[in-house]
Amino acid sequence: MEIILQDSSVKSISKDIDFAYHKENLVYNNETIEFLKPIQIKGNVTVNHGVADVKLSVNTKVLYTCSRCLENFEDTLDLMVDEKISKNEQEDENILTLEGGEVLDIRDVVVNNIYLALPRKVLCKEDCKGLCQLCGQDLNEGQCNCTQEEVDPRLAALKDMFKEV
Numbered sequence: 001m002e003i004i005l006q007d008s009s010v011k012s013i014s015k016d017i018d019f020a021y022h023k024e025n026l027v028y029n030n031e032t033i034e035f036l037k038p039i040q041i042k043g044n045v046t047v048n049h050g051v052a053d054v055k056l057s058v059n060t061k062v063l064y065t066c067s068r069c070l071e072n073f074e075d076t077l078d079l080m081v082d083e084k085i086s087k088n089e090q091e092d093e094n095i096l097t098l099e100g101g102e103v104l105d106i107r108d109v110v111v112n113n114i115y116l117a118l119p120r121k122v123l124c125k126e127d128c129k130g131l132c133q134l135c136g137q138d139l140n141e142g143q144c145n146c147t148q149e150e151v152d153p154r155l156a157a158l159k160d161m162f163k164e165v
């Protein structure tokens with residue numbers, strides 16, 4: 001869905017937006033986030049003197065990978081887009097400037113807003129216990145048999161040496 005930001009148009013134009021955008025995945029913090037359904041985009045765009053006023057609601061479902069326990073989990077993603085975008089730089093700093101030309105691609109606006117809405121750290125739950133660093137056991141599913149004392153890695157290496165003797 002593309003909208004041309006004409007500035008000399010006589011009247012402002014208004015467009016209702018209602019479409020679904022199929023996107024496979026996106027890379028975020030070195031993790032691939034998969035879209036489990038098309039991104040639903042609804043709302044309205046008004047263009048007045050080369051400035052687009054974009055108001056959208058966005059809904060989709062994504063597959064995350066927990067950064068602690070590496071489990072995959074699904075979550076819905078709902079967000080609102082409320083942005084003004086101009087093809088020329090404006091004094092008002094709340095108005096974003098469109099890079100390269102006058103064609104505003106609504107999909108780009110939506111994807112940028114999805115990036116901003118993603119959690120900084122992806123966790124399956126607030127208090128995810130993660131994996132045991134020694135044996136890899138998922139500590140959400142129960143304690144492993146490794147000793148729980150924090151072992152200094154240098155001491156750990158010594159310990160291993162003694163074991164071999």
Ligand SMILES: [Zn+2]
Nearest residue numbers: 066069124128
């Ligand atoms: Zn987790």
Ligand SMILES: [Zn+2]
Nearest residue numbers: 132135144146
């Ligand atoms: Zn363990």
